[in-house]
Amino acid sequence: xxxSVRELKSRLSAYLARxxxxxxxxxxxxxxxxxxxxxxxxxxxxxxxxxxxxRGKPKRFLESQGKARLKGEPAAKAVxxxx
Numbered sequence: 001x002x003x004s005v006r007e008l009k010s011r012l013s014a015y016l017a018r019x020x021x022x023x024x025x026x027x028x029x030x031x032x033x034x035x036x037x038x039x040x041x042x043x044x045x046x047x048x049x050x051x052x053x054x055r056g057k058p059k060r061f062l063e064s065q066g067k068a069r070l071k072g073e074p075a076a077k078a079v080x081x082x083x
Contacts, residue, residue: 001025002033003015004027
């Protein structure tokens, strides 16, 4: 079954229920196929089940790496010299 992005957005719950029942839906944008929505295989479900979320917001990359340490003159000194 083909459905437009607009239709999918307006009735997402109904289409997810259909996918859960085994139906595969083709999502179209301007009448051209864009994506496919359908049920997951047993292997895909078991792979997703292994993923865990420990709650909370993810840390930014730099926060998780600690503060950056740079060698050389401070940038403020270079700016003052340039003025």
